[in-house]
Amino acid sequence: MTTDGPIKIESKGVAQEFLDSFDTFLFDCDGVLWLGTHLLPSIRETLELLNKLGKQLVFVTNNSTKSRASYCKKFASFGISVTEDQIFTSGYASAVYARDFLKLEPGRDKVWVFGESGISEELGLMGYECLGGTDPRLDEPFDHKSSPFLVDGLDPAVRCVVAGLDTKINYHRLAVSLQYLQQGEKVHFVGTNVDSTFPQKGFIFPGAGSCIASLACSSGRTPTYCGKPNMNMLNTIVSAKKLDRSRCCMVGDRLNTDIRFGVEGKLGGTLLVLTGIETEERALEVTQEHPRPRFYAEKLGDVYELTR
Ligand SMILES: O=C(O)[C@H](O)[C@H](O)COP(=O)(O)O
Numbered sequence: 001m002t003t004d005g006p007i008k009i010e011s012k013g014v015a016q017e018f019l020d021s022f023d024t025f026l027f028d029c030d031g032v033l034w035l036g037t038h039l040l041p042s043i044r045e046t047l048e049l050l051n052k053l054g055k056q057l058v059f060v061t062n063n064s065t066k067s068r069a070s071y072c073k074k075f076a077s078f079g080i081s082v083t084e085d086q087i088f089t090s091g092y093a094s095a096v097y098a099r100d101f102l103k104l105e106p107g108r109d110k111v112w113v114f115g116e117s118g119i120s121e122e123l124g125l126m127g128y129e130c131l132g133g134t135d136p137r138l139d140e141p142f143d144h145k146s147s148p149f150l151v152d153g154l155d156p157a158v159r160c161v162v163a164g165l166d167t168k169i170n171y172h173r174l175a176v177s178l179q180y181l182q183q184g185e186k187v188h189f190v191g192t193n194v195d196s197t198f199p200q201k202g203f204i205f206p207g208a209g210s211c212i213a214s215l216a217c218s219s220g221r222t223p224t225y226c227g228k229p230n231m232n233m234l235n236t237i238v239s240a241k242k243l244d245r246s247r248c249c250m251v252g253d254r255l256n257t258d259i260r261f262g263v264e265g266k267l268g269g270t271l272l273v274l275t276g277i278e279t280e281e282r283a284l285e286v287t288q289e290h291p292r293p294r295f296y297a298e299k300l301g302d303v304y305e306l307t308r
Pocket residue numbers: 028029030031060061062063064165193195196197198199206207208209
C-alpha cells in the first residue's frame with residue numbers, strides 16, 4: 001500500500017489485504033457491533049468469517065454498565081457465542097486498577113460506586129464491598145437531612161470512588177459521591193472512561209465522560225481513567241491473551257479512545273468504522289488532537305460483504 005493516509009475498505013482487494021494483515025482483532029462494541037439493542041448489519045457474519053479464518057477475537061468496551069458475564073448474555077441474545085475471557089470492559093479495568101495499583105484490600109476497603117451494575121459486579125468478584133451504585137434508595141429525591149447515606153455519617157471504610165456511565169444520574173447520586181470525594185487523598189477517584197458521548201440508534205446521548213465531569217467539577221479533582229485509551233488496560237489484555245502486538249488490529253468508532261488505544265499501544269493496525277461517533281471527514285482530518293486510523297470503513301460488515 002502506497003498511501004500514508006487512512007485506507008478505505010471499499011473493494012474486495014483491500015478487504016482481503018486487511019484480513020491477511022492481522023491474527024487478532026480487538027473490537028470496540030458500542031457503535032461497532034451494535035447500537036444499544038440493535039445489531040449492526042452483517043456483524044454476525046463478519047465474526048463468523050473471522051472465526052472460520054482462525055483469527056482471535058477480543059472485545060474491548062468502554063461501556064461499564066454491564067459486567068463481562070452480562071456481555072456474554074448480550075452476545076448470546078444476538079446469536080453470537082463469546083466466552084467471558086474474550087471480553088474486557090472499562091468496569092473490569094477499573095476493578096483491576098483498584099486491586100493491582102491502588103492495592104485496596106478486600107474485606108477492609110470499600111468502594112463507593114457512581115454508575116451501574118457492571119462496575120459493582122466486577123469489584124464484587126474481586127471481593128470488594130460496594131456501596132451506592134444501583135441502590136434503589138439513591139433513586140429517592142435528595143434531602144441531606146434524611147438521605148440514608150448521610151444521616152449516620154459517611155462510611156469510613158470507603159477508600160475509593162469509581163465513577164462511570166450512569167443512566168440514572170441524579171442529584172442524590174452526585175451529592176453523596178461528592179461527600180466521599182471531598183475526603184481528599186484518603187479516597188481515590190477512578191473514572192471508567194472518558195467518552196463524552198454514547199451512540200444509540202438514531203441518537204447520540206451523553207456518555208460516561210460527561211457524567212464523571214460533573215463530579216470532577218464539583219470536587220475539583222481529576223480522576224484516573226482506566227478504560228481505553230489507558231495503556232494499563234491494553235497491557236492487561238496483551239498479557240492475558242499473550243498477543244503479538246504487531247499482528248493485532250484495534251477496531252473502533254471513536255478516534256480519541258479506540259484509535260488512540262491502538263496507535264499508542266503500537267498495535268499493527270487500526271480500523272475506524274463510521275457506524276458510531278465519527279464521520280469520514282474526521283477520519284481523514286490531520287490534527288494533533290487525535291491519531292488517524294490505518295483503515296476506515298463505512299461499517300464493519302463491509303469486510304464480510306466485500307469478501308464473500
Ligand atoms: O459513555 C460511554 O461509556 C461510552 O460511550 C460507551 O459505552 C463506550 O463503549 P464502547 O464504544 O467502548 O463499546
